Amino acid sequence: xxxxxxxxxxxxxxxxxxxxxxxxLSFCASNSNDQQITSIEHENxxxxxxxxxxxxxxxxxxxxxxxxxxxxxxxxxxxxxxxYTVVPKSLFNKELIKDYLKFNTKxxxxxxxxxxxxxxxxxxTVYIPYTNINNFFFxxxxxxxxxxxxxxxxxxxxxxxxxxxxxxxxxxMNKTSFDLVIINKGNLILSNTFQYHTKEDFLYYLMYxxxxxxxxxxxxxxxxxxxxxxxSDLFDIAHTYIRNVSFGNHTKEPSISPEVSPFEPxxxxxxxxxx
Numbered sequence: 450x451x452x453x454x455x456x457x458x459x460x461x462x463x464x465x466x467x468x469x470x471x472x473x474l475s476f477c478a479s480n481s482n483d484q485q486i487t488s489i490e491h492e493n494x495x496x497x498x499x500x501x502x503x504x505x506x507x508x509x510x511x512x513x514x515x516x517x518x519x520x521x522x523x524x525x526x527x528x529x530x531x532x533y534t535v536v537p538k539s540l541f542n543k544e545l546i547k548d549y550l551k552f553n554t555k556x557x558x559x560x561x562x563x564x565x566x567x568x569x570x571x572x573x574t575v576y577i578p579y580t581n582i583n584n585f586f587f588x589x590x591x592x593x594x595x596x597x598x599x600x601x602x603x604x605x606x607x608x609x610x611x612x613x614x615x616x617x618x619x620x621x622m623n624k625t626s627f628d629l630v631i632i633n634k635g636n637l638i639l640s641n642t643f644q645y646h647t648k649e650d651f652l653y654y655l656m657y658x659x660x661x662x663x664x665x666x667x668x669x670x671x672x673x674x675x676x677x678x679x680x681s682d683l684f685d686i687a688h689t690y691i692r693n694v695s696f697g698n699h700t701k702e703p704s705i706s707p708e709v710s711p712f713e714p715x716x717x718x719x720x721x722x723x724x
């Protein structure tokens with residue numbers, strides 16, 4: 450765990466956002482009064498764990514991490530996995546919720562399936578959260594909210610690009626996967642998550658997808674978000690084949706406590722999208 454602050458402020462009036470994946474955990478604490486971020490932390494597991502092992506990691510952090518101690522007004526859990534799909538609201542039928550996932554996800558008989566509504570964009574995200582982790586937060590804190598990370602990512606990017614005339618390709622990077630969101634002239638064209646092991650894997654999925662959409666690599670803009678730096682092999686190989694490559698940021702820069710270690714504007718993009 451990389452701890453970014455050891456401040457001792459009173460966190461009796463705070464919001465805690467937790468991004469959960471099988472490969473890592475991220476935590477963001479903020480003052481609910483002035484919306485200032487007081488702590489950001491990330492733990493990369495190095496390997497993919499089971500939901501049970503991830504829950505053990507969460508429990509350990511709540512028992513031993515000073516920044517997670519105290520009472521929170523708002524607790525938000527963000528599930529980051531590839532167990533999701535996006536459905537136009539006009540075609541969505543709650544009674545068929547399981548059918549939307551079965552074409553690209555192995556759905557088990559006892560899987561709990563839910564959905565997020567992106568009302569402003571007439572989009573529904575159908576997904577499978579980790580029930581054991583939901584149960585822990587309910588038993589421990591009572592009231593909490595949860596969403597899928599793709600819902601937050603899509604909503605934030607569509608808001609940013611609502612007046613754009615360009616073809617925009619966003620790659621939200623993680624250690625072993627990346628979320629690809631493609632927006633053309635303010636409209637969502639595609640949202641998907643790909644697993645990768647090498648830079649060539651990443652390039653293949655990126656180029657194949659954009660080629661199928663008939664996007665010209667000389668014209669569309671590729672924007673990196675998340676866990677990537679300018680010296681990364683992923684950035685370099687993308688720049689070899691795509692003319693316009695850059696890093697993204699939030700339209701409104703969040704307020705950050707001076708005690709939080711500096712980080713790049715494109716990092717922690719999903720966690721900071723509500724600020």
